[in-house]
Amino acid sequence: MAEPHHHVIIGSGSAGFGAAKTLREGDPDCRITMFTMDAIPFYHRYRLPEVFRGRTDWRDLLAKPPSFYEENGITLRRRCRVVDVDGSAHVVSLAHQETVPFDSLLVAAGGRAYLPENLSGHAHLIHGFGSFEAAMRVYNDLPRGGRVVMIGGDMIGLDLLLTLLDTGYRVTLIVNAQTFWPHELTAEQRAPLLEALRGKGVDVIENARAVGISPQNGGAPARRVALDDGREIEGDVVMAFCGLATSVEFMLRAEVDIERGLLVSPELQTTNDAIWAAGDICQIWHDGEKAYKFYHGWKNVRVMGQLAARNILGAHEPFDVDVEDRIWVDEDGEIQSTFWTRKP
Numbered sequence: 164m165a166e167p168h169h170h171v172i173i174g175s176g177s178a179g180f181g182a183a184k185t186l187r188e189g190d191p192d193c194r195i196t197m198f199t200m201d202a203i204p205f206y207h208r209y210r211l212p213e214v215f216r217g218r219t220d221w222r223d224l225l226a227k228p229p230s231f232y233e234e235n236g237i238t239l240r241r242r243c244r245v246v247d248v249d250g251s252a253h254v255v256s257l258a259h260q261e262t263v264p265f266d267s268l269l270v271a272a273g274g275r276a277y278l279p280e281n282l283s284g285h286a287h288l289i290h291g292f293g294s295f296e297a298a299m300r301v302y303n304d305l306p307r308g309g310r311v312v313m314i315g316g317d318m319i320g321l322d323l324l325l326t327l328l329d330t331g332y333r334v335t336l337i338v339n340a341q342t343f344w345p346h347e348l349t350a351e352q353r354a355p356l357l358e359a360l361r362g363k364g365v366d367v368i369e370n371a372r373a374v375g376i377s378p379q380n381g382g383a384p385a386r387r388v389a390l391d392d393g394r395e396i397e398g399d400v401v402m403a404f405c406g407l408a409t410s411v412e413f414m415l416r417a418e419v420d421i422e423r424g425l426l427v428s429p430e431l432q433t434t435n436d437a438i439w440a441a442g443d444i445c446q447i448w449h450d451g452e453k454a455y456k457f458y459h460g461w462k463n464v465r466v467m468g469q470l471a472a473r474n475i476l477g478a479h480e481p482f483d484v485d486v487e488d489r490i491w492v493d494e495d496g497e498i499q500s501t502f503w504t505r506k507p
């Protein structure tokens with residue numbers, strides 16, 4: 164009897180999880196192995212700000228109970244980092260030496276917060292927020308009522324910022340080109356949005372760049388941020404929300420084309436016949452615009468994972484979902500965005 168097809172998925176976020184579920188629904192007999200660097204099974208990252216509303220038990224964030232994976236014959240390998248993909252031999256290598264062969268590979272490794280070049284030397288003084296563990300570190304390091312200095316303020320950061328304000332914390336926002344990313348706005352379109360943030364008590368700093376971060380002790384707030392106009396700002400925690408950098412380093416030997424993300428056809432296939440990509444990591448060909456485009460945001464990403472799985476199983480469906488891109492201030496002075504999936 165022929166061996167069942169082995170589908171390997173790198174990443175257990177929205178895209179990877181949606182793909183695993185769809186593969187299982189479409190083929191009851193295939194083998195599915197999903198690798199993630201996370202310690203926790205799939206949860207919606209957009210729910211992470213909820214730790215500030217008291218949801219500090221990771222079990223409350225899970226999209227599915229851990230038993231789901233066993234019941235559906237999905238092997239979930241947690242805390243496993245893929246370091247290489249051999250695109251000719253069809254083998255994935257893990258950091259701990261193991262190699263795993265695949266018949267099809269879906270890369271759904273997402274991205275991490277992009278840090279502007281001039282701040283990369285200060286990364287150890289900047290708190291992340293991309294995982295449950297990182298969110299809990301911020302929660303634990305921020306004194307009640309304390310101040311966050313937020314550099315950038317993309318829509319992921321602003322989601323957190325609004326929760327921080329709601330829960331009694333203070334925020335200084337240092338505006339840069341990535342503020343409101345992935346929305347692309349003119350200065351005129353930004354002005355009322357920044358005004359709405361000021362109206363909520365955010366200390367908004369425009370026309371100055373963060374150029375240095377230093378630690379402080381002796382009872383002072385834990386961080387001091389130097390601006391290029393000579394000012395210095397204090398905060399208990401410094402965070403940077405400046406858009407995403409894709410996690411593609413391990414794909415360099417995979418014989419796939421890479422620009423900023425993995426380049427895929429509208430059917431989400433890379434330039435290697437056995438490898439697909441979905442989610443924040445991929446740039447999809449748009450024939451009308453003759454360009455590869457990112458489609459950020461959870462609503463796009465979820466559809467991509469399911470679509471890639473159907474195509475891996477033999478369908479030929481193109482990606483044609485592009486969620487409306489709009490941000491505005493409503494009549495109550497609240498910022499609304501089609502990107503957000505906020506829960507009160």
Ligand SMILES: Cc1cc2nc3c(=O)[nH]c(=O)nc-3n(C[C@H](O)[C@H](O)[C@H](O)COP(=O)(O)OP(=O)(O)OC[C@H]3O[C@@H](n4cnc5c(N)ncnc54)[C@H](O)[C@@H]3O)c2cc1C
Nearest residue numbers: 174175176177178200209245272273442443460461503504
């Ligand atoms: C705080 C926060 C709030 C957000 N709010 C919103 C929102 O309101 N609306 C919205 O649309 N989007 C929001 N987002 C963004 C949304 O969560 C992402 O678009 C979505 O998670 C991307 O899904 P993905 O499956 O592509 O990748 P991810 O969810 O980033 O998952 C990537 C997976 O790949 C794994 N991985 C990466 N590299 C490797 C490797 N080398 N080896 C093994 N595994 C690897 C990771 O461990 C992880 O399992 C928010 C994100 C955050 C962090």
